[in-house]
Amino acid sequence: MGADSRDGSPPREEGELVRQRREKLARLRDAGRDPFRITRFERTHLAAEIRDGFESLEGSEARVAGRLVAQRRHGKATFADLQDVSAKIQLLFRVDRLGEERYRGLNDLDDGDLLGAAGTVLRTRTGEITIAVSDFTLLAKALRPPPEKWHGLRDVEIRYRQRYLDLIANEESRRIFTVRSKVIRSLRRFFDERGFLEVETPMMQPVPGGALARPFITHHNALDIDLYLRIAPELYLKRLIVGGFERVYEIGSVFRNEGISTRHNPEYTLLEAYQAYADYRDMMELVENMVAQAASDALGSVQLAWEGHEIDLSPPWRRARMFELIEDAAGVAADQLETAEQAREVCKRLELPAEENLALSTMLNNIFEGLVQPSLIQPTFVTDYPTAISPLAKARADEPKMAERFEPFIAGIELGNAFSELNDPEEQRRRLAEQAQSRAAGDLEAHPMDEDYIRALEYGMPPTGGLGLGIDRVVMLFTGAASIRDVILFPHMRPPAGG
């Protein structure tokens, strides 16, 4: 890999291609035509507007601007493709229309340059909608050549580190981030239409609560206190429910100091929503309607093609109790999974870890993650998680060991987490005290005690349903992206070598 193509360090020796482009720029400046002195360009149409409105635009004048992405020179006529935010459009330069001198100005242009052009809308004899250029202006010189036009930019490291190049070169990448934006817009509209208030709560928190995860630690100098980047906004949003905002939601980054994988980025986008006087069943209806709406808005369909499967997002989604799914997968009845010894035998048979020191809950979880989860292709709400691992969720009245909680799965991916919120302050205190004990015993992901949160509950929180949804994963599902990094514009990377 030559020069500075993949790291962030200053360029070393410049290549021939860059040198040539600098010389062209210098010539333009010497001629008093420095493109970087231009401040604006009056554009009348986007490329897509000309394409879509061709019938009424044919023969009229248009002014377009964008990036020059291809040139086809034929002596006294030249075709070029101009890419703007909406689409590509072909330009036709003819010496008899531009004059010798302006036509020679094409020699100053390179692929990658930003160009403004004015001309007449027409269709060539091969049917291509084209602007026959009467005047053009270089609006910015690209001193570095763009990636190759046919193969695009494949190198994933450069695609992530220099996302602008990925976006220039790869239509699919532009599509993914457009879908992402549409999904988020759809979610906002969905909640706004249902009377939810969008709020912003602290990203830096003195107590990192609302989830079970390791936080990033930072320091506030003036206050001389450590703060934690939030792992979830949950406890603040529920304080707002106490305050009387009966429906609130927040879409924003959360930060978890954990491993990176195709499904995990240390910084990711979480949607959380809380609705007073509702429970986890209401949250299920909310989720299935919301995701179906988002797919419809962003993709125009509630059917998704996913690795050979047709996924149908239309409500209602399947509901299934976690233990029933485990029983089915393990091929045994519930009473055969009540002790660690029984579970160990089952795990052995299923070729899952079965060491002597494994706890019952760990083995059940392994069965779920190993056998059940990959099979949950069609949308499924998995319900009834153990209360012991759900410290903020209300326990089932008829079965206190189980929480009123569910996680939505699609395409084998866990998309979120939701429950009937625990609003009994005394019970909440007991649960967090237990967690704090585990924490003291070394479990860095146990939930910390939060006295102010409990105090808030003591003022009275209505019964409330709450929801968290991983937006990045939804976008992965919608776009078929294989890695979460493909749906995050600037994913975290190790600093480049020599940078």
Next chain:
RNA sequence: GAGCCGUUAGCUCAGAUGGCAGAGCACCGGACUUUUAAUCCGGGUGUCCUGGGUUCGAAUCCCAGACGGCUCACCA
């Protein structure tokens, strides 16, 4: 954190057995007034990721390191 794989021209990629560093696109020069991966003729523009080592000789073999990808582990 572990295992496996990768890193060669601006980009996409070839380079068995160690023996002058290659192709396509891009670029430069020339021809060409309706092409659209334009075509035709001519031209190779390079820290072969980095640092050691083996060797007469290393892109190639060995060691160490950097960065990336995948799988696993932790997690959403």
